[in-house]
Amino acid sequence: MESIRPLNALMRAMLSLGGGYVIAAVFASILALLLPLARADRVLLGAILSFPVYLLVLCIGYSSIRGGFRQSMNWLHTWSGLILSWVLYLIFVTGTASYYKDHISLWMTPEAQANDVPPNFLQLATRALEQQAPDAAHWVIDLPHQRNPALSIKWGESTLTSALSAPLIWDRSSGNFIPVRDTEGGEFLFRFHYRLHLPGSWGIWLVGLATLLLCAALVSGVVVHRRLLRDFFTFRPGKSPRRSWLDFHNLTGTLALPFHLMIAYTGLITLLSSYMPWPQKAVYGEETRLLFEESYVQSEPLPPGRQDGLLDNVTRLLEAEGRAWDDGNVERLFIDRSDGMPPLVESWPRYSGQISRFHSRTTLTEAHLDKPLAEVERYGPGVALRGGMVGLHLGHFANPWLRALFFLCGIAASGMIASGLVLWLRKRASRQQAGLGYQLVERMNLGILMGTPLAIASFFLANRLLPAAMPGRAGWEVQAFLWTLLVAVVHAFTRPLTSAWREQITMAALLFSAIPLANALLTSRGLPTSLATGDWLFAGFDLIMLVLGAVFGWMLLLLLSRERSLSQDEASDAMVRIG
Amino acid sequence: MAGFLLCLFSMIALSLGMSKHARDVLGQPLSATPLLLLKVSGWLLLLAGMWANVAREDWSVGLVQWIGQVGLAAFLVALTLAYWPRCLPWFGLLLSGAWLLG
Numbered sequence: 001m002e003s004i005r006p007l008n009a010l011m012r013a014m015l016s017l018g019g020g021y022v023i024a025a026v027f028a029s030i031l032a033l034l035l036p037l038a039r040a041d042r043v044l045l046g047a048i049l050s051f052p053v054y055l056l057v058l059c060i061g062y063s064s065i066r067g068g069f070r071q072s073m074n075w076l077h078t079w080s081g082l083i084l085s086w087v088l089y090l091i092f093v094t095g096t097a098s099y100y101k102d103h104i105s106l107w108m109t110p111e112a113q114a115n116d117v118p119p120n121f122l123q124l125a126t127r128a129l130e131q132q133a134p135d136a137a138h139w140v141i142d143l144p145h146q147r148n149p150a151l152s153i154k155w156g157e158s159t160l161t162s163a164l165s166a167p168l169i170w171d172r173s174s175g176n177f178i179p180v181r182d183t184e185g186g187e188f189l190f191r192f193h194y195r196l197h198l199p200g201s202w203g204i205w206l207v208g209l210a211t212l213l214l215c216a217a218l219v220s221g222v223v224v225h226r227r228l229l230r231d232f233f234t235f236r237p238g239k240s241p242r243r244s245w246l247d248f249h250n251l252t253g254t255l256a257l258p259f260h261l262m263i264a265y266t267g268l269i270t271l272l273s274s275y276m277p278w279p280q281k282a283v284y285g286e287e288t289r290l291l292f293e294e295s296y297v298q299s300e301p302l303p304p305g306r307q308d309g310l311l312d313n314v315t316r317l318l319e320a321e322g323r324a325w326d327d328g329n330v331e332r333l334f335i336d337r338s339d340g341m342p343p344l345v346e347s348w349p350r351y352s353g354q355i356s357r358f359h360s361r362t363t364l365t366e367a368h369l370d371k372p373l374a375e376v377e378r379y380g381p382g383v384a385l386r387g388g389m390v391g392l393h394l395g396h397f398a399n400p401w402l403r404a405l406f407f408l409c410g411i412a413a414s415g416m417i418a419s420g421l422v423l424w425l426r427k428r429a430s431r432q433q434a435g436l437g438y439q440l441v442e443r444m445n446l447g448i449l450m451g452t453p454l455a456i457a458s459f460f461l462a463n464r465l466l467p468a469a470m471p472g473r474a475g476w477e478v479q480a481f482l483w484t485l486l487v488a489v490v491h492a493f494t495r496p497l498t499s500a501w502r503e504q505i506t507m508a509a510l511l512f513s514a515i516p517l518a519n520a521l522l523t524s525r526g527l528p529t530s531l532a533t534g535d536w537l538f539a540g541f542d543l544i545m546l547v548l549g550a551v552f553g554w555m556l557l558l559l560l561s562r563e564r565s566l567s568q569d570e571a572s573d574a575m576v577r578i579g
Numbered sequence: 580m581a582g583f584l585l586c587l588f589s590m591i592a593l594s595l596g597m598s599k600h601a602r603d604v605l606g607q608p609l610s611a612t613p614l615l616l617l618k619v620s621g622w623l624l625l626l627a628g629m630w631a632n633v634a635r636e637d638w639s640v641g642l643v644q645w646i647g648q649v650g651l652a653a654f655l656v657a658l659t660l661a662y663w664p665r666c667l668p669w670f671g672l673l674l675s676g677a678w679l680l681g
Contacts, residue, residue: 232657233594234660235658355640405647
C-alpha cells in the first residue's frame, strides 16, 4: 500500500472540504433560482439537496487518497470518524437525553405537581395572567400536551425568550400558578447539543462540521464493511477483544443505520440557514428573513367586529376547542396585547399522527374556529419536506413507544462512536504504544466518554443541592455541568490510565445513584412516594438514574475482575520465569 | 406491538436462514431448501410488519416506527444468538405468548 505524504493529504482534505462546499452552494443557488416553484420552496429544496452533493464531492475527493477505492474509504472512515468524535459523542449523548427534555425540565422543577391539568385550563391561564400581568404587552401560555403535561404562563414586553418573565407553573395540589426554582432544565441539554455552550456561532459551526464528518464516516463505513448483510446479526463477545469491539461497532452502526443517517442529515437541515445560506441570499437578497415568513401560511387578523375584548376571543377559541384543538394539537399560545393592535392569538400547533413540525406560529383567524388547523393550511413541497425533516429530527410527533425507540437509537449511536474510538486504539496498541497521538486519544477517550455522563449527573445533582432561592442558580447548574466535564478531562490526563478509568467509573456509579437519594431527601417526591402515588414522571426519572448507576457499577465490577485476572497472569508469568 | 412481533419473527427467520446461525441454533446445518424457505418467509414477515405499522398510523409515522422496530428486533436476535443461541425460537414464542395473554 502506497502511503501519501502528510502535507499532500492535508491539501487534499482542505480542497475537498472547501471545494465541495463551493460546488454545493452553487448547485443549491442554481436550483433556488431555476426551479418552477414558489420562492420559499425553491430555496429550501435547493439547500436540502445541496448536502448530498457536498457529501458526494467529498467522497470523490477522497476516493483515491490511499491507492485503491476501498483503502481510501477505509482511510476516510478512520480519520473522519476520529477527528471530531469526542464532539460527536457529546452531541449524541446530550441530544439523546433531549428526547426527554420536557420530562427532565419537569423533574428539575419539583415544586409544581404539574400533571392532571383540569379541562378548563385556558380559562385558568387567562384569569391568572389578568391578575399577574394586566399591563404586559405579550402573554405566553404553554398548554399541556403529550410530551409535557404542565400548564405554564409567562409574560413580557416582547416574545423573545430574554424579554419574558420566569414561568409560573400550574400546581395540582394548591390549584394555583406557582413560581418554581430558576433552572434551564432539559432546555440546557437540548441547546448544548447544537451549540456546545460556545460563544457566538462557533458551537453551531463546530457541530455542523462534526455532523458532516459523521455523514462521511457513515457512508465510507458502509463501503468498508465487507460483510454488512452476512454479519447483520453477528456479535461474538467471547472472541478477542478487538473482534468483539468490531462486532459491537458494526452492530450498533448497521442496525440503527437508518437512524444515524436520518439524524445527521436532518440535523444539518434543522440549522440550514446557518450552514447553507447561499440559495436564500441568491433569491431574497438582503431580505433573508422573508423566507421564514413565506414558509408559514399568511393569514388575516380577526376582522374589526370581532376585536372586542381579549378574553372573549379566547373564550370563543375555547368553545371551538372540541373541533380544532383536540389531542393537545396546540402547544403554545402567544397573545399580543400591545396598544392599538387587535388582540391576536398565535399558536404552535402539533398535528398528532404527522411528523412535520414546521406548522408553527399560525395567526388564528375565523377560519380556525370552524375547521381543524390542518385543513386550513397547505404547504408547498420544499416547505413540507423541510418541515418533515425537522420534525423527524426533533421527534415531537412520537408516541411514548416510538420515543423510547428514538432514545435507544441515540444510545446505539453513542455506543457506535465510543466503540469506534476504542477500536482506533486497539488497532494501534501493538504498533505505536508510546506515540503522542496514541496517548492523546487514550486520555481524551476517558475524559469525554466518562466526562459526559458525569457532567449530566452533576447537572441533575446541582439542581437538587443548590438552594432554591439562590440568585443565578440556573447559571450555577450549567457551571456544574461544564466544570465536571473539564475536571474529568484533566483527571484523565493526570492520573495513571487504569486508576483514572476505575475512579471515574466509580464516580459515575456513585453520582447517578445519589440523584434519587438527593431527590428523596430534599423534595417531597422521592421514589417511595412517587411510586405510591403514581407520580410516574418522577418515578420513571429516578428509576432510570438508578439503572444508570447500576450499569456503571457493573462496568466497575467488569473492570476490577479484568484487572485481577491481568495481575494473576503477571504473577503466573513471573512464577514461570522463576521456575 | 403486533408490528414489532412481526418484525421480530422476521428477524428470527432471516437469521435462521443464514447457515452459520442455523447451525448455532439447531445444532446441525440445514440444507438449501429450508434455508431458502426461511429467507423468503423472513422477507414476507418484514413486509407484513411494515404493513401492520403503516395501516395503524399515518404512513410516514408508520414507516419510521417500522424501521425502529426492525432495528430493535435485530438487536435482540443478535444478543440472543451471542449468548443463548439455543433459546432463539423459544424467545419469539415467549414474547408473542406474553402479548396474547396481556
